[in-house]
Amino acid sequence: MSGPSDFQPSNPALKWIERRLPIFGLIHSSFVAYPTPRNLNYWWTFGAILSMMLALQILTGVILAMHYTPHADLAFKSVELIVRDVNYGWLLRNMHACGASMFFFAVYIHMFRGLYYGSYKEPREVLWILGVIIYLLMMATGFMGYVLPWGQMSFWGATVITNLFSAVPYFGESIVTLLWGGYSVGNPTLNRFFSLHYLLPFVIAGVVVLHVWALHVAGQNNPAGVEAKTEKDTVPFTPYATIKDMFGVSCFLIFFAWFIFYMPNYLGDADNYIPANPGVTPAHIVPEWYYLPFYAILRSIPNKLAGVVAMFSAIIILCFLPWLDSARTRSSKYRPLAKQFFWIFVVVCILLGYLGSQPPEGIYVIAGRILTVCYFAYFLIVLPLLARIETPRPVPNSIADDVLAKSKGRAATAASVMLAMVVAGSLLVGGTQNAKADEGGTAPPAQKWSFSGPFGKFDRGSLQRGLKVYKEVCAACHGLSYVAFRNLADPGGPGYSPAQAAAFASEYKIKDGPNDQGEMFERPGRPADYFPSPFPNEQAARAANGGAAPPDLSLITKARSYKRGFPQFAIDFFTQYQEQGPDYVDAILQGFEDKAPAGVTIPEGSYYNKYFPGHAIKMPKPLSDGQVTFDDGSPATVKQYAHDVTTFLMWAAEPHMEERKRIGMQVFFFLVVFAFLMYFTKRKVWANAH
Amino acid sequence: MTTASSADHPTRRDFLFVATGAAAAVGAAATVWPLVAQMNPDAATIAAGAPIEVDLTPIAEGQDIKVFWRGKPIYISHRTKKQIQEAQSVALSSLPDPQPDSARVKAGHDQWLVVIGICTHLGCIPIAHEGNYDGFFCPCHGSQYDSSGRIRQGPAPANLAVPPYAFLSDTKIQIG
Structure with missing residues (x-):
């Protein structure tokens, strides 16, 4: 199809190059003149969307690597500094982190599309297998990328996933030690994961080149599943496919931007805002949503080795798909039974994803086993059987016939694509709910926060009062180590002037040194200094507080969450509700009760808190009415204190939130306008083709 | 594509193409800005x-x-x-x-x-x-x-x- 091109540039300089390296001819034959079936629908634009996502991930990743420190002691902090201090660092980090999810979202659509339309069948077997290899590489890359921020989920995800290899008979332990570079997951592991996370995307890019090459040799499949025979069946790639792909991309970007600017932590886990702690495993280890179906398969098998084998088989089996499904009709459009089974399979995958996010107990285990059997049965029983017993409907003679036949139902197609996008979006959302089982805490009441929603802004007065509460009460035990005094004067913050921030800083004693005599000394704080922590180290904090170290509060409102439950979490996606953390912190501060209710025993040295998981908290009731006086006449009540200090801590956790939402609104406005322009441009261009 | 029109009689199609192209250029420029600006000294360094x-x-x-x-x-x-x-x-x-x-x-x-x-x-x-x-x-x-x-x-x-x-x-x- 893409044989030697007869393309000749007219510019003499380009001609000179072309005679020595026919690169312009290659580009012309691959991306301009390349004949593409004229009946492709919008599911085919996901190839272009994936190319864009790969380029974007590599670009933002290379940039993040300029600021990131791959060291066990510094990685978590360096990520926080990227988000807080680097110019547009928050944007780049959100793009990269949400981008990984979007990449997987797009690849799953791409794969299901291939499955539905039989794109793996002769002569596209190698094309399909290359795709499976890309998918495997993506999974490895995504996993190692998730380890890099070195939060609790990073660390324990790395531990659990690397331990999969310990299931290998005889060599398991040696393999795991080799992967770790130590006796446990630690600094050497982080270093090599960083190195490989940087390498693998370029390997993916290489395999993508092969994937596209194979595609251009075999030619694209199409919804009708019949090969292009004449000129009438195809249109040139540029402008037709290019413009259509660009419209698809611009719609996808709107979806992507929703996450980047409004829901950056929706797909993440609150536990990953707690620095890695090798001594404490989070209550529920859940991988990122895109691994959940395979995680569910792993957990359904009660035998360690068999579970690991089943999990990897679930992916490897895709390589054999071209031979498992020997039906001659490609497209499921003309296969009434295969079509139904395809949709059942999609539901099975989504349900497996849901089960992967639930705790492995009771009904979930049994359902997981049934669905695991269904998953494998689709490939090993249903598809081979259907090839023998199914009577397909007649396929059109040519692509041109197919186009003529369906030109009446075009509006319906567009509507169905839109509907499918919405459904797919909410399904993605459905797969993300984390396994935060009831741990004995009452769900905190959802509060009204000035900073919630797309136009949310911090209440300056509340921030200033919250700072006062933190300084006079919380700071006795809790650090705020990622916040610098200069931040108090940053736009979108408490609204102090640089001079006020400097005066505030000078009230603090900061340890500095060594001086010329080699001694440490104390000096007044400067704007560049960070809030000093009340204890010199974790052991001292532990010793002074009955064995429980008070956590640093810089990220507390992002590091705490609670289960929102179904269907609330799906509604949250559309209402942009992101305030579980503030709700929880506020509730804890107000949840102390002098007497535990009957039936709840609180150990010595702990206190009853209605909202704390397990109810027994080591922190004594920190706030009481009248403890802090406000200059602005706000009521000196615990309710007010809790609300203000939580607002302040939300700002401390995300000082650029106002900027994020403001830029988000601009980006949204632009993208919607651009998508409309692209849509009409696409229609004009395609007007010539019909 | 644009052969149907001439410079004296810009058509609605031309206008649409120019507008879309211009929007794409603006979007690309606005995207490049943060990608380059991140190289400047960060707030902590300043x-x-x-x-x-x-x-x-x-x-x-x-x-x-x-x-x-x-x-x-x-x-x-x-x-x-x-x-x-x-x-x-x-x-x-x-x-x-x-x-x-x-x-x-x-x-x-x-x-x-x-x-x-x-x-x-x-x-x-x-x-x-x-x-x-x-x-x-x-x-x-x-x-x-x-x-x-x-x-x-x-x-x-x-x-x-x-x-x-x-x-x-x-x-x-x-x-x-």
């Missing part, structure tokens, strides 16, 4: 570059110290009478980068020379009290500076730069 105070009392006549400000070495020299004399008496016309000594020190504080200790040739650190001019000598390519930090000999094109600073008292300066 905050750490705030002015510093240096106590001059421990520096005896004829001695000099090196302090760091914004990652740059700053030489603070307590010049001898002889050095001041030499710096003031040299004929300006004989200097590659003519500048009187009075423009390089603060009035009334002739004995204190404060310069950024980075050779203006290619950024090496000159050594104090070396060279033929009672000033600085750069070991990399042989540039020689006098007791006022002015280039006298060698490949460097300009005098050692004087950082922004001020005397807070007779014995204390603030750099930056």
Whole structure:
């Protein structure tokens, strides 16, 4: 199809190059003149969307690597500094982190599309297998990328996933030690994961080149599943496919931007805002949503080795798909039974994803086993059987016939694509709910926060009062180590002037040194200094507080969450509700009760808190009415204190939130306008083709 | 595509293509901005570059110290009478980068020379009290500076730069 091109540039300089390296001819034959079936629908634009996502991930990743420190002691902090201090660092980090999810979202659509339309069948077997290899590489890359921020989920995800290899008979332990570079997951592991996370995307890019090459040799499949025979069946790639792909991309970007600017932590886990702690495993280890179906398969098998084998088989089996499904009709459009089974399979995958996010107990285990059997049965029983017993409907003679036949139902197609996008979006959302089982805490009441929603802004007065509460009460035990005094004067913050921030800083004693005599000394704080922590180290904090170290509060409102439950979490996606953390912190501060209710025993040295998981908290009731006086006449009540200090801590956790939402609104406005322009441009261009 | 129209009669199609292309260009430019701006110093680096105070009392006549400000070495020299004399008496016309000594020190504080200790040739650190001019000598390519930090000999094109600073008292300066 893409044989030697007869393309000749007219510019003499380009001609000179072309005679020595026919690169312009290659580009012309691959991306301009390349004949593409004229009946492709919008599911085919996901190839272009994936190319864009790969380029974007590599670009933002290379940039993040300029600021990131791959060291066990510094990685978590360096990520926080990227988000807080680097110019547009928050944007780049959100793009990269949400981008990984979007990449997987797009690849799953791409794969299901291939499955539905039989794109793996002769002569596209190698094309399909290359795709499976890309998918495997993506999974490895995504996993190692998730380890890099070195939060609790990073660390324990790395531990659990690397331990999969310990299931290998005889060599398991040696393999795991080799992967770790130590006796446990630690600094050497982080270093090599960083190195490989940087390498693998370029390997993916290489395999993508092969994937596209194979595609251009075999030619694209199409919804009708019949090969292009004449000129009438195809249109040139540029402008037709290019413009259509660009419209698809611009719609996808709107979806992507929703996450980047409004829901950056929706797909993440609150536990990953707690620095890695090798001594404490989070209550529920859940991988990122895109691994959940395979995680569910792993957990359904009660035998360690068999579970690991089943999990990897679930992916490897895709390589054999071209031979498992020997039906001659490609497209499921003309296969009434295969079509139904395809949709059942999609539901099975989504349900497996849901089960992967639930705790492995009771009904979930049994359902997981049934669905695991269904998953494998689709490939090993249903598809081979259907090839023998199914009577397909007649396929059109040519692509041109197919186009003529369906030109009446075009509006319906567009509507169905839109509907499918919405459904797919909410399904993605459905797969993300984390396994935060009831741990004995009452769900905190959802509060009204000035900073919630797309136009949310911090209440300056509340921030200033919250700072006062933190300084006079919380700071006795809790650090705020990622916040610098200069931040108090940053736009979108408490609204102090640089001079006020400097005066505030000078009230603090900061340890500095060594001086010329080699001694440490104390000096007044400067704007560049960070809030000093009340204890010199974790052991001292532990010793002074009955064995429980008070956590640093810089990220507390992002590091705490609670289960929102179904269907609330799906509604949250559309209402942009992101305030579980503030709700929880506020509730804890107000949840102390002098007497535990009957039936709840609180150990010595702990206190009853209605909202704390397990109810027994080591922190004594920190706030009481009248403890802090406000200059602005706000009521000196615990309710007010809790609300203000939580607002302040939300700002401390995300000082650029106002900027994020403001830029988000601009980006949204632009993208919607651009998508409309692209849509009409696409229609004009395609007007010539019909 | 545009053959159907001519320049005199722009069609709605042309307008649409131009508008879409322009929007794409604006979007691309706006995207590139943060990708490039992230390379500039981050907020923590800028905050750490705030002015510093240096106590001059421990520096005896004829001695000099090196302090760091914004990652740059700053030489603070307590010049001898002889050095001041030499710096003031040299004929300006004989200097590659003519500048009187009075423009390089603060009035009334002739004995204190404060310069950024980075050779203006290619950024090496000159050594104090070396060279033929009672000033600085750069070991990399042989540039020689006098007791006022002015280039006298060698490949460097300009005098050692004087950082922004001020005397807070007779014995204390603030750099930056």
